[in-house]
Amino acid sequence: MKIDATAVRSYLTRWESLLAIATILFIVYAAATTPGLLSSASLSNAFQVVAEKSLFVLPLLLLIIGREIDISVASVGAFAAVVVGLLTQAGLPFAVAVIVGLLVGGLCGALNGFCVAVLGMPSLVVTLGSLALFRGLCYVALGSTPITSPIPPDLITWSYGTFLGWVPNNLIPLLILIPIFGIALHRRPIGRQIFAIGGGPDVARYSGVRVLRLRFWLFVVSGAVAAIAGVLAIGRTSQVTPDAMVGYELDAITVVFLGGVSFLGGAGRMTGVIWSLLLIVMLRQTLLLQGQGQYAQGLAVGLLLIGSLLLANISQRIGAWFTNRRLRAAAQAA
Amino acid sequence: MKHSIVRSTGIMAVAAGVLLAGCASGTPATSPGTGTGETGPAVPGVREDCKDGKGAVGLIPKLGTDPYMVVVKEAAEAAAAEIGGSVIFTSPSEATGAAQIPFVNQLVAQNVCVIAIAGSDTDSTKQALLGAQEKGIKVISWDSDVDPSARSVFVNQADSASIGDQMLVSMSKMLGPDGGDVAILSSTPTAVNQNAWIDSIKKQLETNPDYAKINLVTVVYGQEKADENARQATALVQSYPNLRGIIVPAGIGLPAAANALDQTGDLGRIKLTGLAPPTLISKFIQSGEVQSVWWNVSDLGTLTYHAAQAMATGKITGAEGDAFDAGALGDYKVGAKGEVILGEAQIVTPENLNTFKF
Structure with a gap:
């Protein structure tokens, strides 16, 4: 088999490949300097606490590639959890309450989708509004006392359990949804349509993509996935609380952008986002084990994001400079 | 196109409604309030490496930057300098219970003798604290309580x-x-x-x-x-x-x-x-x-540290009536529900203002 040198080079210079190398190097370095980092307890803790935020990453990946954004995910998830909690308290079986909760999440997403797709409002503004709206509803519906008593103990025990030695159970929804979202995005027509919309909505529409409908459904999916995260939050914190997952949307958006997804839409890969998630989780865990507080962790993640964007920008310019020079040389030779 | 969106939203709403109505009328209510708060795990005895009272006490505040929490930390450190042992102070940046979970995990990884937490809410950290106890780490709360099944003693500033x-x-x-x-x-x-x-x-x-x-x-x-x-x-x-x-x-x-x-x-x-x-x-x-x-915040830190080491050395177990010595503050007793109460809260007026150092 002949290996195409340019193909290899272009693969290696792709953002997700660089990110993969950086992540692996970081883990090797961190494991050598931080005792216990790769112990099963440390790994399961590190991933267990990000179960909810990392779910938000999936719909956000699709939305941002399609030139939209949904910053209401954490509020929608918390609201769905509040619905689940209130229904359970009212005596409904927990499983039924969860199904209703997922539908409510989908409906919240539908509201966002309706405003964006049908009314044509910008998604940042719409979801900024619903971020506040659904968080407010959490407090209105629940009052100030978190629900703790009728939550099934099995859910809590499950959330804190692991399989394969260290993988936390509450990562299962993410592990199931990653391949589904990945295949939909990269192997199915719907994925190509999302990229087409991100590349240029008008062109996409003239090529037969039903832009508005797709946009609408992306928001519905986002709401439903957010609701799953809400249920996970109930298990992890042993309660339904109106301030569940506050601010998690920003962490999820950070992962998406560090994963190489274009701010302008139309570009991004699932693998990139997975590597960026791994990198941030391991970075935070390393700092935690070294005794650094949350402020220092935030600082490090912020520097990482800005630094990597800067690096990408510079390398692009250098690349462009070389191409220009080659073109000029070729023109002179001709 | 707009119709299809309206229709699908409608279908979802109806589905949710039907499900709700069906269940509300059909299924009998499951007995609520059975609760998740069974008694905590069998707390293991005193750990060998903590017996001498020189082990580490992990202090989890609500917020790392709150000056109140910092005064507690400094008082605990002063107490450690006096009677031995050390303090590890962690700093969550949000005042939510969920934000405290990673720090409980961190202190478990560092295998401290005692975790002393000021709960941002009662239940978020419960499961993680129960896990810590299973690993032989004593758990006490201070300033604001966590679920009583997840800790041995609550050091309360005042009733x-x-x-x-x-x-x-x-x-x-x-x-x-x-x-x-x-x-x-x-x-x-x-x-x-x-x-x-x-x-x-x-x-x-x-x-x-x-x-x-x-x-x-x-x-x-x-x-x-x-x-x-x-x-x-x-x-x-x-x-x-x-x-x-x-x-x-x-x-x-x-x-x-x-x-x-x-x-x-x-x-x-x-x-x-x-x-x-x-x-x-x-x-x-x-x-x-x-x-x-107000109350004397610095005393709260001192009392918390003494209570923590009393737990670590096995002097107290958190049972009502257990007594321990809190250095300059004198002797304290564990009261009902595992509470150790620092004292009476006072009203600060122009007359007594200068007796409060914080």
């Missing part, structure tokens, strides 16, 4: 009901016999201590004839942020023209509200009381416009 009552006594004294409209500006809607105090204030207002002329108009929240507290305080003054006093049971809120109302010129007409380090509002206390209900 909760008495703090609420003292705030009301203080407000009532400042308002005089005429009473008037009063609002509460609390920290967050889920804050455990604040809600307990507010409940006890409400109960007093309903039942105690001394407060018949005091009328509670609303409870709002400053979210543990200075600017939000300032905003809420000025908004209260605008929306309730007859307002005569605000009770601010939160350490960040009271100074922020006092400064904001001082700037708008409403302070004086509006009296403030609540819970804050007297040193932050000493000039307002001096002028008689503000009072505070």
Whole structure:
């Protein structure tokens, strides 16, 4: 088999490949300097606490590639959890309450989708509004006392359990949804349509993509996935609380952008986002084990994001400079 | 196209409704309130490496930057220097229970002898703390309790009901016999201590004839942020023209509200009381416009550290009646529900202001 040198080079210079190398190097370095980092307890803790935020990453990946954004995910998830909690308290079986909760999440997403797709409002503004709206509803519906008593103990025990030695159970929804979202995005027509919309909505529409409908459904999916995260939050914190997952949307958006997804839409890969998630989780865990507080962790993640964007920008310019020079040389030779 | 969206939304709404209705009528209610709070795991005995009382105590505050929490930390460190052992202080950047979970895990990874936590809520960290106990780490709470099944001892600064009552006594004294409209500006809607105090204030207002002329108009929240507290305080003054006093049971809120109302010129007409380090509002206390209900925070840190080491060495187990020595503070006893109470909360007035160092 002949290996195409340019193909290899272009693969290696792709953002997700660089990110993969950086992540692996970081883990090797961190494991050598931080005792216990790769112990099963440390790994399961590190991933267990990000179960909810990392779910938000999936719909956000699709939305941002399609030139939209949904910053209401954490509020929608918390609201769905509040619905689940209130229904359970009212005596409904927990499983039924969860199904209703997922539908409510989908409906919240539908509201966002309706405003964006049908009314044509910008998604940042719409979801900024619903971020506040659904968080407010959490407090209105629940009052100030978190629900703790009728939550099934099995859910809590499950959330804190692991399989394969260290993988936390509450990562299962993410592990199931990653391949589904990945295949939909990269192997199915719907994925190509999302990229087409991100590349240029008008062109996409003239090529037969039903832009508005797709946009609408992306928001519905986002709401439903957010609701799953809400249920996970109930298990992890042993309660339904109106301030569940506050601010998690920003962490999820950070992962998406560090994963190489274009701010302008139309570009991004699932693998990139997975590597960026791994990198941030391991970075935070390393700092935690070294005794650094949350402020220092935030600082490090912020520097990482800005630094990597800067690096990408510079390398692009250098690349462009070389191409220009080659073109000029070729023109002179001709 | 628009129709299909409207239709699908409708279908989802109907589906949710049908499911709800079906279940509400069809299935009998499962017995609620069985609760997740079974008794905690069998707490292992005293660990060999902690027996000498020189082990590490992990201190988890609500917020790493809160000056109150920092005073506790410094007092605990001073106590460690005196009787041995060490303090590991962690710093969550959000005042939510969920944000404390990673720090519980961190202290478990560092295999400290004791975790001493000020719970941002009662239940979020419960499961992680139970896990810590299974690994032989003692758990105590301080300042604000976590679920009692997840800790052995709660070091309480003062009896909760008495703090609420003292705030009301203080407000009532400042308002005089005429009473008037009063609002509460609390920290967050889920804050455990604040809600307990507010409940006890409400109960007093309903039942105690001394407060018949005091009328509670609303409870709002400053979210543990200075600017939000300032905003809420000025908004209260605008929306309730007859307002005569605000009770601010939160350490960040009271100074922020006092400064904001001082700037708008409403302070004086509006009296403030609540819970804050007297040193932050000493000039307002001096002028008689503000009072505070307070205790010796530094003593809370000292007592917490002594209680932690008493747990680590096996001197106490958290059972009612267990006694331990807290150095200069004297002897303390574990009371009902595993509570160790530091003492009475005091009302800070111009007369006793200089006895409070924080």
